[in-house]
Amino acid sequence: MTTTHFLFGVRTAVHSGSGCRTLLPELLRGLGGKRALLVTDKGLTTAGVTARVTSLFDGLPQPVRLVGVFDDVEQDAKGAVIGKAVERFKAVGADSLIALGGGSVLDTVKAMKWMMHKGLTDIRMGLVSNTIETFPEAQYIPIPHVALPTTAGTGAEVSPIAVVFNELLNVKTNLIHPFVAADFALLDPDLTLGLPPRITAFTGFDALTHALEAYFSPVANPMTDAYAIQATRMIVKHLPTAVHDGNNVEARANMLIASCMAISAFSVALNAIPVHNMAHAFGAKFNIPHGLANAVLLPNVMAALPDFYTSRARSFGEELGIRDLPDNPRACLDAVITFLRNLRTKVCLPDTFAEFRIQQADLAQMVGLVQSDPSGLLFRLPDAVIERVSQEVAGVATPVA
Secondary structure, X not given: XXXXXXXXXXXXXXXXXXXXXXXXXXXXXXXOOOEEEEEOEHHHXXXXXXXXXXXXXXXXXXOOEEEEEEOEOOOOEEHHHHHHHXXXXXXXXXXXXXXXXXXXXXXXXXHHXXXXXXOOOOHHHHOOOOEEOOOOOOOOOOOOEEEEEOOOOOOOXXXXXXXXXXXXXXXXXXXXXXXXXXXXXXXXXXXXXXXXXXXXXXXXXXXXXXXXXXXXXXXXXXXXXXXXXXXXXXXXXXXXXXXXOOOOHHHHHHHHXXXXXHHHXXXXXOOOOHHHHHHHHHHHHXXXXXXXXXXHXXXXXXXXXXXXXXXXXXXXXXXXXXXXXXXXXXXXXXXXXXXXXXXXXXXXXXXXXXXXXXXXXXXXXXXXXXXHOHHHOOOOOOHHHHHHHHHHHHOXXXXXX
């Protein structure tokens, strides 16, 4: 492995620690920003989180002004909302961006940068499938950009990937560009303290899925392994505390760091991502939050694809802290899957999508949706696997004879 060429890079500079959000105005000034637009969602505004950031610009005159707040971001980074946010950016004469929120907000801002850089009037016309731009064709986008995540899951504050929901095609598309990520990420656990236990749990499982899919990737390398392993250890240790004691600043801080590390590994080792492939399809079809989709699907996908996972199951089980692992590779995989199911139960997440009232007739579409999702281009899931997993996780009640 170590003699094979690979590229590893983490472009975003990360500040971590309670209160580090106070660095925001000075960081924007250093980047050359003078008129900033803050992008967030209504939930954070209602909860008072937005005000904790906008207040940093109150008081004495500063070189950087906050010229507006756009808080209309919805679940998933939707193309139409991205377009409205760009219109607001231009209307207030902004020159820099602040992203405050979870993955949907963070991806919305990355997509805004790219859309303006490309001069597009509708991002949905430019993102119809995976869009991958690499250096040197991909160049720095000169829009100062600072991200403040309020969930510990997607790690979108540092990743070169934005997942955009194209409503016209009803598909989640992947925008990959080395310079869409924020210039600075501020991992301030204080901004995550009000996150409800359920969202804390499934965003944490999103981070764990990033680490796991990076570790089992066919193009994993020693550096992605290092990030994925450490992220896994931290998530297993701190997620239950963050869920059940939401005001535990230490647990919240460690989950933010783990999320950041997990996506850094995932982004570099991006290749076969069967769990995300199915999660994107289920999320787009049934409006299921991405982290919850990953949490429900993760053990079932692993069980349905034993040949894909057995080669590294033992070493991953060791990193999870499973004792007395069996010698048989398949038995090791079964032990890992059992551990993940137990962890999911421990943080009070469901094992099916029963709450979304999926109908049996809907499942007939899943093979086509999964196989047409851009996330599955490098690793095509067999029809039988999709059918099996879909049936297992749908939570459709079996009719009484």
